[in-house]
Amino acid sequence: MAAYVPVRWVAPLLYGAVLIGSLYYAVAGLGDGPGPQVWRMPAFVAVIGALFALEAVGHRRPAARAPLLLARCGLIGAVVFLDVSGLSQVLFVLLPFTAYFAFGRTTALALSALCLAGLLVAYLLTAPGWYRDPEHVSDLLMLCVGLVLAVSMAAVAVGEQRARSELEAYAARVAELSAATERNRLARDIHDSLGHHLTAMSVQLEMAEDFRALDPDAAQRALAEARRSVRLALGDVRQSVRTLRDEAARPDLSDALAALAQDGGPRPRVTVQVSGDEDGYGTAELTALHRAAQEGVTNARRHAGASWVRVVVHLAEDAAQLEVTDDGCGFAPDSAATGFGLLGMRERVHLVEGSVAVDSSPGTGTRLTVTVPRGKTGRPEERREA
Template sequence: MPASPSRTARARTLLSPVLRRWGCLPSGAWAGLAWCAGTVFAFLSRVRLPGEAEPTVLPGVYLYRWDGLTVMALATAVTLAGAGLLRRRPTAALVLMLAGAVIASTALSVGEIPLAQFLAVDVALYAIAATRPRRTGIAATGTALGVLAGYLAARVSFGWPVGTSAELSVALTAVVAWLLGDAAHQSREHADRARAQAAEQAITAERLRIARELHDMVAHSIGIIALQAGAAKRVIETQPAGAREALAAIETSGRETLSGLRRMLGALRQSGPGSGGPGGPARVPQPGPGLGLADVGLGLADVGRLAAATTAAGVRVDVEWRGEPGPLPPEIDRSAYRIVQEAVTNVVRHAGTGSCRVTVGRAPDGLSIEVTDDGAGRPGEAGGTGWGLTGMRERVRLLDGEFAAGPRPGGGFRVAARLPVPAGAR
């Protein structure tokens, strides 16, 4: 009768801590366990177990004598000493384990180094190949194969029988252990490269966001300041009071821009390389809300203030709200404001008109933004770089929205964006 799902889940819950503890064992411990298991197997295979007519392998003449047991104890001590050195000095550890395998073969009276006594060496080869440079793993594997070949050659030179076929199997396990360790090493290097690439992409994305924030903030403020300065210049002789008001607006805009830049640069210092202190590691910025730029804190609620400031500068901005207002995720709220701000800035700088209309609509499935004007100019003309439209398009693309910008059939220009709103925020 199969176990119930609840019983299976309970068994997995009980086994998970045990498996984690075993999985955290160092490679030297695994090598020591492999040697102990191989030694137990060597003795069991030389004992007639229940159901067997005779032992699988006949014991040597002096295996169970004091000298044979002493040799096995010496081989065990040498191998375990090598296992203890595997993490710190892998080359010396491998030499000791190979010596232990050779010493044990004399007590077992065999014509080759048995696989059971070579398991610890296989574990060491895997650990070296997985944690050390590739040339070190190849050298270690070559040393192990050389010891196997030298052992057979020595026996042949003395005229003793050899187990060539069995030794070839042992050599094959050494090669397989190296291949597995090398594959694990390459997989780890690939994962490290992928993490480094992801960190680099996150940093690049952060810098692009900072560049867009700086462009939106400075371009709009400088556009307002330029309009106010032009107005002050025209009326400074005839309307001193109006000139003073324009200069006061210029001062206010300049101070606000400087304050925003200070907050932005502060966020940049916190999220940039070296934020962990002198020589400390860099903190990798993560995508999404809370990018370190949240201190800018502007959203759709500030559109009215933006319209008022732009109207005071000489370009009337009419704002129309449609749909039911509601909370928005910070990233969408901030990006929506920046789209409106950049579009209005383009009208001020390039459209050559005295008014524009901003329409913000909230629907169950998203947020729509439209900025239209009836001017003769086009964003990007008059020496413009076109970064404004590019920034708006990138913002919308990052949020999986839709963006369109172009001349209107009846004259003027239209910028439209649609940002999807996650279901949890509707």
């Protein structure tokens, strides 16, 4: 099991109490006979000092659990032998207490039983008829109570340390998952926004290069479109920065989709049709629809060789449905060649409890269908109005 840290003030407090009590007994002459022998009290003080030193060693070398426990047993036994007050028997409770942290509950309970058995054996050997002596019976009962309290206190402390460790591990896991979620979100935003505009710029610059000598006016128009795509890309970058600062603006889906029809030059021809009311749809839902349409248009422009792309959105009371259809070369949706765009789109749509369906095969064009429920992430007032 994992080693836990004992409550550090318990052992020194008991050592100090026993030392003060024994010194008082010695000075007041309350012990058996005229007082301790000349060597007995210095030896007692020296052993108590060794126990204090052992605690310091235990804090510096917590891995040496078994040697520390054995040394503590020997030193406590020496203290009990040298003590004239009888108070040092309370130190026996430290054995199961410290063992609980190092070895667990079973070892602590076993040591508790051994402490009680040791005291009973000592009574049997040195005090016949001890069970009729109130003092001996009281000492035995007090030791039982002390052992129960010590084990209980150790169990509570170990439980608190275990809970703290689990909480720290959980917090670290949450931080790791939060960082991964944020990385995925940034990857989707970069792909969906900058990737789309860079694709458009690439097409426009290629057109400008191709028509530079044959049709200077067409080349100039392509350059103008490329500059426009640069401005749109910068706008998306600013929007991403605002999102990172929790200043995300609610998009206007109709305007955002209409801009798709103006990107990328004459091919493919993009038409957009939007019906229904955006009210009641949250920022995340509208963004998911916009990015899905953007991804469909970008794929048709970059990979499909399509001559036309049709974007149709219907915003109903319960859900919104987006369809992006093209007449391109198509592809196999289940193939390993599908890239980050479709993956990011599915992740974004699933975050708003929507669904994505891709109907395509080589040579037949592609139809992308995205369904997003209404009101799942909208503002509270929007959900109440819905």
